[in-house]
Amino acid sequence: MTPVSNNSRSIAALTVGMAAYAISDVATKFVAQTHPFGQTLAVRGAFTVLMVALVLIGSGYWRAIRRAFSGLVLLRGLLDASSSALYIAALINMPIANAAALNMVHPLILVALSVIFLQEIVGWRRWSAVAVGFLGVLLIVKPTPEAFNIFALAGLGAPFFGALRELVTRRLDPTLPSMAITFVSVIMLTLLAAGYGITEQWRPISGREAGYLAFAACFFSLASYLVIFAFRTAAEVSAVAPFRYTFLIWAGLVGYLAFNELPDGWALLGAVLIVASGLYALHREAIRRRTPASH
Numbered sequence: 001m002t003p004v005s006n007n008s009r010s011i012a013a014l015t016v017g018m019a020a021y022a023i024s025d026v027a028t029k030f031v032a033q034t035h036p037f038g039q040t041l042a043v044r045g046a047f048t049v050l051m052v053a054l055v056l057i058g059s060g061y062w063r064a065i066r067r068a069f070s071g072l073v074l075l076r077g078l079l080d081a082s083s084s085a086l087y088i089a090a091l092i093n094m095p096i097a098n099a100a101a102l103n104m105v106h107p108l109i110l111v112a113l114s115v116i117f118l119q120e121i122v123g124w125r126r127w128s129a130v131a132v133g134f135l136g137v138l139l140i141v142k143p144t145p146e147a148f149n150i151f152a153l154a155g156l157g158a159p160f161f162g163a164l165r166e167l168v169t170r171r172l173d174p175t176l177p178s179m180a181i182t183f184v185s186v187i188m189l190t191l192l193a194a195g196y197g198i199t200e201q202w203r204p205i206s207g208r209e210a211g212y213l214a215f216a217a218c219f220f221s222l223a224s225y226l227v228i229f230a231f232r233t234a235a236e237v238s239a240v241a242p243f244r245y246t247f248l249i250w251a252g253l254v255g256y257l258a259f260n261e262l263p264d265g266w267a268l269l270g271a272v273l274i275v276a277s278g279l280y281a282l283h284r285e286a287i288r289r290r291t292p293a294s295h
Contacts, residue, residue, distance in 0.1 A: 022254045068183065079164050083161035096261060101263075102159065130277070
C-alpha cells in the first residue's frame with residue numbers, strides 16, 4: 001500500500017475517532033448532569049474495561065497484559081486517567097465546544113514540557129505559537145472574577161496531564177500492544193473514579209441511564225482503537241495529526257444538537273487561535289525533525 005493510501009486511511013480513522021469521542025462525551029454528560037461525577041465515570045469505566053477486555057481476548061493480545069502492568073505503564077495510566085477525569089469534570093460544567101477547545105491546547109503544553117523534561121531546543125517560532133495558543137485559552141476561560149471557576153482550571157489540567165502522558169509514552173516498550181496499554185489506562189480511570197465516588201452519595205441508575213453509559217463506553221472504546229490505528233498506520237504522522245482538531249467541529253455539533261450549546265464570539269475566536277497555533281507548532285515540529293540543525 002502506498003504512503004498516500006496509508007495517510008488517507010489514517011486520516012479517515014482519526015476523523016471518525018474524533019467523532020466517536022464527541023458522541024461518547026455527550027452521552028456521558030446526559031447522565032453526569034443528574035448523577036455524581038465519580039459514579040458516572042466509574043460506571044462508564046466498568047463498561048469500558050469490559051469492552052476493551054473483550055477486544056484483547058478476541059485479538060489475542062491478552063497475553064501481553066502481564067507485561068503491561070509495569071511501572072511506566074502504570075504511571076502513564078495514572079496520568080491518562082487524571083487527564084480524562086479532569087476533562088469530563090470540565091465537560092459536565094462547561095459547553096462541550098469550550099471544554100474541547102481547551103483540551104486541544106495539548107500540543108502547545110507538550111512543546112513547553114519538552115524543554116523541561118527532554119532538554120529540547122525550541123525556537124522563537126514555536127514559542128510564539130505557544131503564546132498565541134494561550135491567548136486563545138484566555139479568550140475561552142475569561143479569567144475574570146465573574147467568569148473564571150474551578151472547572152476552567154480542570155479544562156486546562158486535562159491537556160497538561162495529557163502532555164505528561166505523552167512524555168511517558170515515548171519511553172514505553174515499543175513491542176507492547178497499544179490495546180494492552182489502553183486496558184491499563186481504563187482500569188486506572190475506573191479505580192480513580194470509584195475512589196472519588198466513595199465521598200459521594202450514589203443515586204440509582206435507571207436502565208436508560210445505564211444504556212447511555214454503555215453507549216458512551218462503546219464509542220469511547222471505538223475512538224481509542226481508531227486513534228491508535230491512525231497513528232500506527234500513518235506514513236507521515238505530521239500529515240495525519242492536524243486532523244485531531246476535527247474534534248472541535250464534532251464537539252460543537254453534538255453540543256448544539258444535544259444541549260443547544262453555542263459558544264460566544266470570544267470563545268470561537270479563542271478556539272481559532274488554539275487550532276492555528278497548534279497547527280503551526282506541528283508544522284514547525286515536522287520541519288525540526290527533517291532538519292535538526294535548523295534549531
